[in-house]
Amino acid sequence: MIFREGKLPGTFIIQPERLSDERGFFARTWCRREFEDHGLETTFVQFSISFNERKHTLRGMHYQAAPHEEMKLIRCTKGAIYDVAIDLQPDSPTCMQWAAVELTEDNREMHYIPRGFAHGLLTLTDATEVFYQISEFYDPQYQRGVRWNDKAFDVRWPAEPAVMSEKDRQFPDFSVIGV
Numbered sequence: 710m711i712f713r714e715g716k717l718p719g720t721f722i723i724q725p726e727r728l729s730d731e732r733g734f735f736a737r738t739w740c741r742r743e744f745e746d747h748g749l750e751t752t753f754v755q756f757s758i759s760f761n762e763r764k765h766t767l768r769g770m771h772y773q774a775a776p777h778e779e780m781k782l783i784r785c786t787k788g789a790i791y792d793v794a795i796d797l798q799p800d801s802p803t804c805m806q807w808a809a810v811e812l813t814e815d816n817r818e819m820h821y822i823p824r825g826f827a828h829g830l831l832t833l834t835d836a837t838e839v840f841y842q843i844s845e846f847y848d849p850q851y852q853r854g855v856r857w858n859d860k861a862f863d864v865r866w867p868a869e870p871a872v873m874s875e876k877d878r879q880f881p882d883f884s885v886i887g888v
Contacts, residue, residue, distance in 0.1 A: 710737055710740065711723070711726055712743070715808055716808035717826075718796075718802075719823040719825075719826075720821060720826070721747065722810050722821075723819040723821060724817070736817070738819065749821060750824075753843060753844055754846050755841075756840070756841065756843070757840075757841040757843065758786075758838055758841070759838070759839045760838050761788075761836075761872075762835065762836065763835055763871060763872050764833065764834055765832060765833075765868050766831070766832045766870070766871065766872040766873065767829065767831050767832075767857055767866075767870035768830050768874075769793065769828055769854070769857055770793065770795060770855045770856070770877075771827060771828055771853070771854050772797060772825075772826065773851040773852060774853050776851075777848045778824035778825055778845065779824060779843050779844055780821075780824050780843070780845075781822045781841055781843050781844070782819055782820070782821050782842040783830070783839060783840070784812060784840045785812035785837065785839055786840050787814050787838035788814060788833070788836055788837030789811060791809055791830060791833060791866065792809060792810050792829075792830045793831075794807065794822045794826045794827070795807045795826060795827040795855065796825065797826060797855075801825070806862075807862050807864050809864070811833070813833075827855050831866055831867065833867070833868075854877065855881075856880045856881065856882060857880075859882050859883050860882075861882065861883040861884055
């Protein structure tokens with residue numbers, strides 16, 4: 710696997726290293742030792758998928774509050790997404806900054822998002838499927854979110870969302886909730 714540090718400290722873009730021959734290719738997408746060598750968390754307790762019928766479906770910006778903060782490893786297995794992480798760590802020099810990466814079924818890259826970050830995505834194609842590996846069990850009491858278009862972050866989405874849940878639409882401004 711090829712690990713590239715993301716724009717925000719602690720985030721990584723991970724690309725499978727392909728071993729190709731006449732059959733196609735083989736690539737490792739997970740190796741605890743390689744993740745540990747890069748100082749990344751290696752414990753996952755939940756794997757999930759989301760399927761999104763329509764292009765420009767927005768999911769996010771989600772996180773879980775302490776003590777149930779989550780690390781996520783995100784991969785798009787069908788279609789393409791614009792995957793966004795926002796640093797919400799109050800003591801971080803990049804607090805309130807965001808970074809995005811395009812994940813597609815063709816590039817097969819993964820986005821490693823550490824604890825203390827909000828995560829969201831916008832689908833770029835119809836019939837998109839996303840695979841999530843998550844470090845903590847989901848606990849609805851600790852579920853939180855910030856508004857996808859909050860001016861405090863000024864995320865530059867590639868398109869206006871066409872579909873989103875009412876819950877995601879109604880998250881409060883960050884200035885109202887803080888971290």
